[in-house]
Amino acid sequence: MAEKLESGLTVLFTGLGCDVAALKSFLKAKGTDTSRLYTLDLICYGSTLQEVHRQYIANLESKFKSRVINFTVRYKKHGWTPPYIFAEFENGRKFDTDFYASDYGKAFALYARRPCYNCNFRGNNHQSDITVGDFWGVNSKMDGWNKNGVSIMLVRTDKGEELIRGINAQEFSIHKTDAEFAVSHNGMYHKRREKLADYDKFCEDLKSIGLHKAIVNHYGFMKYYFGSVKSCVKRFIPGRIRRIIKAVMRVI
Numbered sequence: 001m002a003e004k005l006e007s008g009l010t011v012l013f014t015g016l017g018c019d020v021a022a023l024k025s026f027l028k029a030k031g032t033d034t035s036r037l038y039t040l041d042l043i044c045y046g047s048t049l050q051e052v053h054r055q056y057i058a059n060l061e062s063k064f065k066s067r068v069i070n071f072t073v074r075y076k077k078h079g080w081t082p083p084y085i086f087a088e089f090e091n092g093r094k095f096d097t098d099f100y101a102s103d104y105g106k107a108f109a110l111y112a113r114r115p116c117y118n119c120n121f122r123g124n125n126h127q128s129d130i131t132v133g134d135f136w137g138v139n140s141k142m143d144g145w146n147k148n149g150v151s152i153m154l155v156r157t158d159k160g161e162e163l164i165r166g167i168n169a170q171e172f173s174i175h176k177t178d179a180e181f182a183v184s185h186n187g188m189y190h191k192r193r194e195k196l197a198d199y200d201k202f203c204e205d206l207k208s209i210g211l212h213k214a215i216v217n218h219y220g221f222m223k224y225y226f227g228s229v230k231s232c233v234k235r236f237i238p239g240r241i242r243r244i245i246k247a248v249m250r251v252i
Contacts, residue, residue: 017121043133046112046193055211066091080149129160137185144175
């Protein structure tokens with residue numbers, strides 16, 4: 001990175017808040033001119049453990065007897081939500097599953113890397129020129145709605161303004177919105193993860209008995225299996241139908 005900037009190249013760096021802060025600290029210590037550096041960070045829930053990712057991929061490769069060549073946890077099978085895991089294998093086979101119903105998704109929702117619980121790069125301490133995340137507060141009656149997802153872009157610096165002005169409005173749909181409203185629906189802009197009481201035990205189980213059994217141990221057998229079925233069913237019943245069912249059950 002320093003070499004690219006020192007050679008006169010213009011660089012756009014994208015990462016998590018801690019990544020941007022670390023890069024800027026490194027370049028400052030090195031004395032690198034950062035006038036050509038533009039930075040973008042993501043509103044971050046906290047990265048899950050690398051071992052979770054490693055084991056999940058290894059389990060898939062064992063099951064499908066082939067190397068994973070393409071992998072995402074934000075596959076839009078049915079639109080913006082729920083997110084799906086999608087994997088493509090060297091032998092041509094493909095796999096997808098509801099992210100939050102998977103062991104990977106459950107681990108992500110529960111456990112982050114240790115530094116994430118003490119993250120300082122939140123709220124006004126984001127170090128980037130632009131902060132990007134999901135616009136969870138948007139709805140179908142608002143400008144810019146898209147069933148496949150809408151992002152918020154919080155411009156923080158003059159460099160950020162420069163980047164926004166350079167976006168081709170013919171290729172991207174950009175609308176101004178109220179920043180406070182957008183952030184109010186994305187709590188992780190300000191908040192950091194809170195560590196669960198069984199964090200250390202999960203880490204030990206992850207290494208000793210593997211991802212699947214570690215997650216089952218956290219939930220308990222009955223809750224893990226029957227809770228997953230209930231969650232999947234609820235995701236695919238339209239909200240209007242769920243409300244009708246609830247109303248009928250109250251009458252009964």
